[in-house]
Amino acid sequence: MVTKKRRARIVDVGVGAPDPRTQAGLKRQARSMLCLDAMLAVEWLNATQRTAAYRRVLMVRRELEELGAMLNGLRQLEQAREQRIRNQKPIEEILEISRNLSPAEKIEADEAIKAKQKLRAQFRERHNAFNQLIARYTYVPVLDYSGDYGIWRFNAVSKHSREPKITVNDGYSNIRVDESTVIAALCRLAANRELFKVRLCAQCEKHWRVSEREMDRFCSQKCRDSWHAKSPDYHERKADNQREYRARLKQAIARGVSFK
Numbered sequence: 001m002v003t004k005k006r007r008a009r010i011v012d013v014g015v016g017a018p019d020p021r022t023q024a025g026l027k028r029q030a031r032s033m034l035c036l037d038a039m040l041a042v043e044w045l046n047a048t049q050r051t052a053a054y055r056r057v058l059m060v061r062r063e064l065e066e067l068g069a070m071l072n073g074l075r076q077l078e079q080a081r082e083q084r085i086r087n088q089k090p091i092e093e094i095l096e097i098s099r100n101l102s103p104a105e106k107i108e109a110d111e112a113i114k115a116k117q118k119l120r121a122q123f124r125e126r127h128n129a130f131n132q133l134i135a136r137y138t139y140v141p142v143l144d145y146s147g148d149y150g151i152w153r154f155n156a157v158s159k160h161s162r163e164p165k166i167t168v169n170d171g172y173s174n175i176r177v178d179e180s181t182v183i184a185a186l187c188r189l190a191a192n193r194e195l196f197k198v199r200l201c202a203q204c205e206k207h208w209r210v211s212e213r214e215m216d217r218f219c220s221q222k223c224r225d226s227w228h229a230k231s232p233d234y235h236e237r238k239a240d241n242q243r244e245y246r247a248r249l250k251q252a253i254a255r256g257v258s259f260k
Contacts, residue, residue, distance in 0.1 A: 037185035038197035038210045043168045044177045045198070045208040053164060053179045060183055061198070063130050064190040070123045077116050134187070137162075137180045156184065203227045 048054045139156035158180035165178045189195045199211045203223035211217070218224040 034189060034192055034194055034197065035210065035212075037188050038194075040168055040175065040177050041182045041185045041189075041198045042208045042210050044166055044179075044182045047166045048164050049206075051164060053162065057179060057182050057186070060134065061186055061195070063126075063133065064186060064195055067123070067126060067130060068190060068193070068195065070119065070126065073119060074123060077119070134183060137183050139180070139184065158184070 045054065045057065138159040140159050142155050142157055143152055144155065158178060160180070161176075162179040165176055168175050168177050186195065186198065189197055196214045197211050199209060199217065201207045201209060201219035201223050202217040203226050204219065207219040209216075209219045218227060
């Protein structure tokens with residue numbers, strides 16, 4: 001419920017977006033909303049460095065990353081188990097194989113089962129602890145009608161605003177962003193397995209950026225070049241590229257065509 005003292009507003013992704021009544025339109029709209037989450041988080045992180053709120057948000061993001069890594073590990077174990085079930089041999093053959101295992105192989109099999117159980121327990125414990133951590137951020141539900149899309153949209157907005165705040169313009173409206181807003185945005189990105197969209201530059205480690213792809217790690221061409229220049233084979237690769245470029249240039253000149 002929204003009180004009269006505070007009017008919550010949800011900003012639409014933008015006019016002219018694809019029709020969400022089609023599957024392709026829904027997917028593009030969802031990606032746009034996640035990109036908006038990433039943009040809000042990046043702008044806030046870049047503006048609030050060296051503050052207590054910044055450190056708290058970093059802690060939440062690290063926990064989301066580690067929970068995601070643990071969940072991926074569990075998924076891989078489950079996929080391996082499903083593959084074994086599909087390829088399962090008759091029970092008599094399985095029993096025969098288990099009886100013929102050496103003592104070392106039996107110990108290895110028992111340890112694999114214990115490792116899986118331990119990983120599940122660790123994930124459950126850490127997941128519960130994370131929910132307790134973000135319980136300090138309280139939100140109120142809001143149902144907003146989108147005139148551009150002709151649909152209702154459900155969201156949650158921060159109940160108690162946390163400092164520091166910044167104003168971000170998404171190209172259509174000004175949005176007030178605080179710590180709670182960023183936490184919600186990061187959780188939505190993690191839930192969609194797109195936490196990588198909010199990334200600290202791997203080279204300068206000073207600027208956050210919105211990454212469209214998991215392979216995008218740098219905030220600028222300068223940082224990208226500096227990173228690759230540290231590679232042991234950098235000069236050798238650069239020389240190979242130059243030789244290849246000159247060879248293609250000569251071929252283009254011989255054929256009388258332009259070459260860029």
